[in-house]
Amino acid sequence: MDATVDLVARRGSHVGMTEIAQAAGVSRKAVYENFGSRDQVLLQTTVNLLRAELSLKSATLSGEGDVLERLAHTVPII
Numbered sequence: 001m002d003a004t005v006d007l008v009a010r011r012g013s014h015v016g017m018t019e020i021a022q023a024a025g026v027s028r029k030a031v032y033e034n035f036g037s038r039d040q041v042l043l044q045t046t047v048n049l050l051r052a053e054l055s056l057k058s059a060t061l062s063g064e065g066d067v068l069e070r071l072a073h074t075v076p077i078i
Contacts, residue, residue: 004045013042 003023007015017038021028035041 001041001045001048004041005049008042008045017041 003025004015004020007019007023015038017028017031020038020041021031024031031041035044
């Protein structure tokens, strides 16, 4: 997923499975076996970034942190 973040940051969401696999140092087959499709790679990467951001914010905000932490845990892992 780190490779996907880097690719999307540089090129936008129009990256292919071959590019993602090469950037991650794995085969295309491995990416398909773990995610199923390019859209699922992008979706799961986005969900993980959102969860990380919500967790970070909950750690830095006093009083509101509990709400953000609970919200971070309600975002499903796909």
